Amino acid sequence: MSTRxxxxxRLADLKAKLLEMESLAEAAVRNxxxxxxxxxxxxxxxxxxxxxxxxxLEHEIHDQVLxxxxxxxxxxxxxxxxxxxxxxxxxxxxxxxxxxxxxKAAIHIGDEKHFxxxxxxxKMMDHALEMVTMSVKAYIxxxxxxxxxxxxxxxxVDNMFGRLVHELITMVPTNPNATNQIIQLSFVCRFIERIxxxxxxxxxNVIYLVTGKRFNLNE
Amino acid sequence: MESTTxxxxxxxxxxxxxxxxxxxxxxxxxENQALKNINLxxxxxxxxxxxxxxxxxxxxxxKTLNRMIELIPGVRTSGEIIYRGKNILDKSYxxxxxxxKVGMVFQKPNPFPKSIYENVAYGPKIHGIxxxxxxxxxxxxxxxxxxxxxxxxxxxxxxxxxxxxxxxQRLCIARCLAIEPDVILMDEPTSALDPISTLKVEELIxxxxxEFSIIIVTHNMQQAARISKKTAFFLNGEVVEFSETNKIxxxxxxxxxxxxxxxxxx
Numbered sequence: 325m326s327t328r329x330x331x332x333x334r335l336a337d338l339k340a341k342l343l344e345m346e347s348l349a350e351a352a353v354r355n356x357x358x359x360x361x362x363x364x365x366x367x368x369x370x371x372x373x374x375x376x377x378x379x380x381l382e383h384e385i386h387d388q389v390l391x392x393x394x395x396x397x398x399x400x401x402x403x404x405x406x407x408x409x410x411x412x413x414x415x416x417x418x419x420x421x422x423x424x425x426x427x428k429a430a431i432h433i434g435d436e437k438h439f440x441x442x443x444x445x446x447k448m449m450d451h452a453l454e455m456v457t458m459s460v461k462a463y464i465x466x467x468x469x470x471x472x473x474x475x476x477x478x479x480x481v482d483n484m485f486g487r488l489v490h491e492l493i494t495m496v497p498t499n500p501n502a503t504n505q506i507i508q509l510s511f512v513c514r515f516i517e518r519i520x521x522x523x524x525x526x527x528x529n530v531i532y533l534v535t536g537k538r539f540n541l542n543e
Numbered sequence: 544m545e546s547t548t549x550x551x552x553x554x555x556x557x558x559x560x561x562x563x564x565x566x567x568x569x570x571x572x573x574e575n576q577a578l579k580n581i582n583l584x585x586x587x588x589x590x591x592x593x594x595x596x597x598x599x600x601x602x603x604x605x606k607t608l609n610r611m612i613e614l615i616p617g618v619r620t621s622g623e624i625i626y627r628g629k630n631i632l633d634k635s636y637x638x639x640x641x642x643x644k645v646g647m648v649f650q651k652p653n654p655f656p657k658s659i660y661e662n663v664a665y666g667p668k669i670h671g672i673x674x675x676x677x678x679x680x681x682x683x684x685x686x687x688x689x690x691x692x693x694x695x696x697x698x699x700x701x702x703x704x705x706x707x708x709x710x711x712q713r714l715c716i717a718r719c720l721a722i723e724p725d726v727i728l729m730d731e732p733t734s735a736l737d738p739i740s741t742l743k744v745e746e747l748i749x750x751x752x753x754e755f756s757i758i759i760v761t762h763n764m765q766q767a768a769r770i771s772k773k774t775a776f777f778l779n780g781e782v783v784e785f786s787e788t789n790k791i792x793x794x795x796x797x798x799x800x801x802x803x804x805x806x807x808x809x
Binding site: 327 | 709764793794801
């Protein structure tokens with residue numbers, strides 16, 4: 325029997341809460357894009373309202389971490405686990421904020437018909453969400469290789485972002501009535517690019533958790 | 544050459560010396576081997592912590608450093624412990640000389656059943672100091688050095704047994720300082736003290752390291768983490784890991800060290 329079974333079970337509870345938070349944030353991201361593509365204002369509002377629950381979970385995780393530090397005097401990997409729980413929960417919270425931003429963009433565009441068929445943004449989102457899934461799996465399994473693979477995918481998202489925003493901006497002169505929509509869609513590209521960055525940050529934290537060494541994977 | 548040393552001192556860049564160099568030390572209690580091939584370099588003016596579970600050899604090791612271990616019948620050693628250039632395990636080494644250089648503080652405060660003053664003056668008197676003025680100075684300096692002067696200066700002639708446990712332990716540290724040692728060995732010096740007295744002794748250790756080299760055995764890992772520069776983890780008579788305390792308590796190299804400090808041992 326482990327001499328710290330109580331502490332271990334509390335660490336497991338903490339991880340479970342983080343995963344609950346992450347699944348809510350991931351759903352919010354998916355729903356925000358769906359709201360944007362389908363002009364679904366109600367869904368966009370649900371994403372915005374649902375953010376309070378995610379914020380609440382982040383606060384609960386932070387409170388639990390502080391209590392465990394105060395009561396258990398963790399060192400070495402235990403201390404990194406708690407530090408990483410704080411950081412990953414903040415990354416997930418920021419991801420959920422990006423979902424809120426996309427939902428707000430959907431509300432801004434409202435019923436206005438899309439000036440062109442939106443195909444590339446969902447593709448970019450698929451890449452970003454794949455990174456989210458990879459980084460979270462890497463965190464659950466403490467898999468350094470997967471964390472590195474996830475970070476490598478960030479370049480693709482960055483390239484897509486650059487290309488898409490360039491394309492959108494060059495469309496302004498030929499679509500003067502869609503300027504507001506083009507600006508909103510450019511912002512959405514930026515928000516998706518940030519979601520991928522948050523996944524990269526989670527991957528960095530996984531590597532730190534396992535090895536105790538820091539890597540900047542965002543370069 | 545001298546001016547170089549002086550400049551180094553001023554700039555505080557003078558290289559620290561090794562105070563104890565232990566090489567290939569083995570120790571047996573009769574048939575039982577308690578220390579196995581210990582190799583440790585302990586630096587001067589640092590606090591070195593020794594941690595490990597009960598029976599791992601940490602107290603045995605610290606007691607070899609002033610050769611107190613010889614008081615136990617049937618003890619044999621091999622290897623060497625070089626203290627300031629001389630092998631203290633060498634038969635020709637005068638243990639009396641060693642004991643004037645290496646003071647020791649024990650788990651339970653053990654003041655003599657004498658006055659506070661006499662407790663501190665005892666060592667210097669044995670070493671032949673008779674001048675009352677000089678003894679007064681030594682007593683005050685030692686009690687100040689052990690951060691207990693203000694608490695006892697008005698009752699120096701009272702029996703030391705009237706002091707609290709924490710005060711008695713600091714008195715024992717003062718008694719140790721009175722012989723102006725080079726090294727202070729501490730064997731779980733705060734395990735019988737309450738948390739506030741413990742923190743006072745820890746504060747004191749931080750002050751003392753400026754003048755003395757301190758080697759402390761402790762069961763309290765947070766204490767080792769708080770006060771020491773380097774930590775040695777002993778297990779089954781061996782040194783599993785010896786490195787910077789920051790390293791040991793953040794990213795230890797050996798899984799056994801990680802298991803022990805995170806409380807997942809056994």
